[in-house]
Amino acid sequence: MGESAEKAPKKSWFKGLKAEFNKVIWPAKESVAKQTAAVVAISLVLGCIIKLLDTVIQFGLKLIQ
Numbered sequence: 001m002g003e004s005a006e007k008a009p010k011k012s013w014f015k016g017l018k019a020e021f022n023k024v025i026w027p028a029k030e031s032v033a034k035q036t037a038a039v040v041a042i043s044l045v046l047g048c049i050i051k052l053l054d055t056v057i058q059f060g061l062k063l064i065q
Helices: 010-023 029-064
Strands: none
Touching: none
């Protein structure tokens, strides 16, 4: 079944991979830095909000008990 199909040589695979990477439009370093800073900042803010809600809920549950 798979006997008739030949595998492509590794050199052509790497050439194809290099050709595809050359087609990619890479973002500028400044853009990546800004987006990374935004993700970190939003993650920290959401982490603080979740921690605050967790603390308030725990306090409320202790009052009920």
